[in-house]
Structure formats: C-alpha cells, structure tokens
Amino acid sequence: MHVETVGDGTPELAVVACLHGNELCGKTAIERVLAENPDFHRPVRFVVANEEAIVNNVRSIDEDLNRAFPGDQEGETHESRLAAELLPLVRDCSLLDLHSTRSHPEPFALVAQLNDRTEQLARATGVSRVVDVSYIAGGLIDHVDGVAVECGLRGTKRAGENAERVLRNFLGEMDAVDTLSDASDPELYRIFDVVEGTGYDFVGENFVRVEVGEPFARKNGEERRAERAFYPVLMSTNGYEEILGFQAERVGKL
Ligand SMILES: [Zn+2]
Known part of the structure; x- marks a missing residue:
C-alpha cells in the first residue's frame, strides 16, 4: 500500500x-x-x-x-x-x-x-x-x-x-486546492435487484430504461426479458463472473 x-x-x-x-x-x-x-x-x-x-x-x-x-x-x-x-x-x-x-x-x-x-x-x-x-x-x-x-x-x-x-x-x-470546479446536480438511481447468470450477452445500455417485456440479455438464442421496467447499472457481458449486473430505479434529482 x-x-x-x-x-x-x-x-x-x-x-x-x-x-x-x-x-x-x-x-x-x-x-x-x-x-x-x-x-x-x-x-x-x-x-x-x-x-x-x-x-x-x-x-x-x-x-x-x-x-x-x-x-x-x-x-x-x-x-x-x-x-x-x-x-x-x-x-x-x-x-x-x-x-x-x-x-x-x-x-x-x-x-x-x-x-x-x-x-x-x-x-x-x-x-x-x-x-x-x-x-x-x-x-x-x-x-x-x-x-x-x-x-x-x-x-x-x-x-x-x-x-x-x-x-x-x-x-x-472540497476547498483542498484552488482549481476551477463545479458541484453537479445529479440524477439519483437506486439499485433494487441483481441479475444472476453467466455467459449472457447484455444487449441493453446502462442507464437506458428497459421496459416490461423488453429483452436485455441473450445466451444461445435464449432471451432474458424485463419482468418490471428498470435501468441497467453496472451491467455488462464480461463484467462479473456470476452476475450480469444490477437493476435500478430512477428516483429523481439528488
Ligand atoms: Zn473496482
């Protein structure tokens, strides 16, 4: 360290x-x-x-x-x-x-x-x-x-x-150094579930809403479809070994 x-x-x-x-x-x-x-x-x-x-x-x-x-x-x-x-x-x-x-x-x-x-x-x-x-x-x-x-x-x-x-x-x-900086007014998302599974291709895009029934992952012709609408977060084809990523809801401004 x-x-x-x-x-x-x-x-x-x-x-x-x-x-x-x-x-x-x-x-x-x-x-x-x-x-x-x-x-x-x-x-x-x-x-x-x-x-x-x-x-x-x-x-x-x-x-x-x-x-x-x-x-x-x-x-x-x-x-x-x-x-x-x-x-x-x-x-x-x-x-x-x-x-x-x-x-x-x-x-x-x-x-x-x-x-x-x-x-x-x-x-x-x-x-x-x-x-x-x-x-x-x-x-x-x-x-x-x-x-x-x-x-x-x-x-x-x-x-x-x-x-x-x-x-x-x-x-x-944080007033540690003098530099040009700007605080942001970010959008808040909240993770509510994990998507388990290995070997899936993630076909959506992070932070882009997946509607109910829409496919978001595929494996050998099998499709995973959203059971409720969500925003993919930390979701990727190769990011994790045992999970595809997380499902989030959009809360509004922080
Ligand atoms: Zn890390």
Whole structure:
C-alpha cells in the first residue's frame, strides 16, 4: 500500500485508488495531481491500496479487497490484512474511492449511505449520475462516509482522464486546492435487484430504461426479458463472473 499525506494536520479528506489492482485510472489521476505539487489548504491522504494486485495486473490476490472490510490484521488473506491496515487511515475522513468498470464509459458515483455529507461528496465529484448502492452490502463506503466513482471503461485512456477530472473537481469543491470546479446536480438511481447468470450477452445500455417485456440479455438464442421496467447499472457481458449486473430505479434529482 502506498500512502501519501499532504497539507498540515490530521487528514480530513482521503482519496483511495486501486482497491482493485487492475483499475489503474485512480492511481494515474493521483500521480498527475501530485506531480504538480499543488498548495493544499486542507490535509488530504492519498492511498494506492492493492500494490501487490497492481504488480500482477489482477483485481485481487486472494479475495475482493472491497468486500474484505473491516478486515483482520491476522487474517488469512492478503486483502483481509490490507483492509485492516487501510481502514484506520481513512475512517475519519470524507472519502473519494476511484474505480473503473466494464459497463459504462461515463463516470458515475456510488453512495452506500445517503446523508448530507455523502450527498455533498457526490456533488463534489461533478458527475451527472449517482447510484444508491445500499442494496449491495460491504464495500469501503459502507464503513466510511464517502463516495465511490466508476470513472469509465477499465484500461482505457478516457477512464484515466475522467478520473483526473473527477479528482480535481472533488479537491476544488472540497476547498483542498484552488482549481476551477463545479458541484453537479445529479440524477439519483437506486439499485433494487441483481441479475444472476453467466455467459449472457447484455444487449441493453446502462442507464437506458428497459421496459416490461423488453429483452436485455441473450445466451444461445435464449432471451432474458424485463419482468418490471428498470435501468441497467453496472451491467455488462464480461463484467462479473456470476452476475450480469444490477437493476435500478430512477428516483429523481439528488
Ligand atoms: Zn473496482
């Protein structure tokens, strides 16, 4: 784990990248921002989490780090021990957690506990969509007041650029650095179900409504049709091993 704390005093903001070792966009963004040596008005802690997974170009070594919190110092897995080491470093901070995905090229934010603080953090990212992921338990943002951002398609240049834009906007809006920034007025979605299954081709588009009876996935001529209308979120052909992704409803403005 690589930790860099900037500014004076106890960190109030934390930025975490590479909870998943093959999602490098956040690491790229942090490196670009810190290379400019900006003046930090508030103390910020930057963490590049799973360096062992990065070196091996894999999501994780033993288990998903973002499902390993709070972790255990004496844990059996690399990620369990890493989670126990990481959590105290960011627990009292407002957190930005940067990821990338197989599902959607535009950045969107994930919030696990919707409250005034996380709402402010979500707006500070500047993204136009926020997803309430409280249906999916167990990520780092379940343990810390924070927002995760899926910055774009994993491994693409654009995801790195998006991550950099999100990070700069966040640091600006949170008064950590002087930079041009704008809080967003995002649309809120809420995940209400998971779509299980392997080997399906996803034929819809994320954040585009699937009407009742409309097909959204195919496998060997078999079609999956919507039993109720929904918005696909984190849904892709190759994103997960055992699920196709999630179904969400559109709530309205955050
Ligand atoms: Zn991730």
